[in-house]
Each structure stands twice: as structure tokens, then as C-alpha cells.
Amino acid sequence: MKAETSVPVHEIIATRRSPRSFNESATIGDHDLLGILEAARWAPSAFNGQPWRFFVGKRGDQTFSQILTSLGEFNQKWAKNASALILVTAKTTKSDGSIHADYQFDCGLAVGQLVVETHHRGLIAHQMTGFDKTIAQKELSIPAELVPVVVIAIGTQDVPEKLSGPLLERETAKRERLSLEEIVLKGLPS
């Protein structure tokens, strides 16, 4: 289902969504995973500070299990079927000791690019902040200078019917957004 837009936008932007029905037997190739990480790596950031640091797990390996353990119960239910889980962490201080004031913003840009590249490759991505940062830090022995920011499940989309209850409802729900009139407070083109 395409997003309703006043003028056409890029196909990936119009069709991307955050599904929860992942094919539990699909795997992700290293080539795709590298492409997805390269897309994140080449994101812009304040002063080119690149505060993002990634922990990447493929289903079946230890890093995947460690990231999965940190997810909330609701997210674990469906994210366990992803082909990969990526935990994005960030350096909050620069090498000169000054603060990376915009680290959350920078990581958001990197993840935005990662998500677009993922969908461009015919895969799906679903971001989550529903995870326990302390558990993630312990499980993955994350160095103290890094702060967990977001987890992204990546994989191959499956049919909605693989889900049930509220998960199925959300999977097939119409995507909603505020109107441009509500979010452009001055200068909306007519």
C-alpha cells in the first residue's frame, strides 16, 4: 500500500513500512549486509563526527541472541525471526573530550540511510527503541563510552497471516501521518 502524497515521491519512501512478519528461514548475505552498513557509514553528521558504532548479529549467532535478549517481550515475539539484528550505539564525547551534542540526530540520519538501502535491496527493516539499554550493555559488553540508541531488525518480509492478534492488526493497518498542513507551520507550497 503506497503512502498518500500530494505529489509523487521516491518509490522506496512511498512504499516502505515497518513490517513485523519476517520469514523465519530467510538468511541475509554478507554482500547485502555490507551494503546496508555502507549506506549508514556514508550518512552526513555534525562536523562529520560519525558518532555511530554498530553491533551486528545474524540469526543463529551469539550477537543476534544477545541483542534479542535486550528487546522487550512484544518486540522479541516477532524480531526473533529477523535475519539480522543491528544495535546502533553512539559515542557521546569526541576524542578531544568535548560533547557530541547531536549524536542522536546523527544516528537517526545513519539509520534513515540504512533503512532506505535495506528496502532498495528488497529486504525490510524495523527500528526499535523498545529494548533495555542496560541489558544490551551487559550482554554485549559495550564499552562505557558508548550509549545504546536503537535496534533494527532486518530480513525478508513474509505474509501478514503468519502473525496473529494485535501483531496481525498492526501489520495490515492503514499507514497514517499528520497532514502537511499540520506539520508545515509556515510556508507550505500550494
Ligand SMILES: Cc1cc2nc3c(=O)[nH]c(=O)nc-3n(C[C@H](O)[C@H](O)[C@H](O)COP(=O)(O)O)c2cc1C
Ligand atoms: C525510533 C523508533 C523506535 C521504534 N520502536 C519500535 C518498537 O520498539 N517496537 C515496534 O514494534 N515498532 C517500533 N517502531 C516502529 C514505529 O512504530 C513505526 O515506524 C511507525 O508506527 C510508522 O510506521 P511505518 O514505519 O510502517 O511507516 C519504532 C520506530 C522508530 C523510528
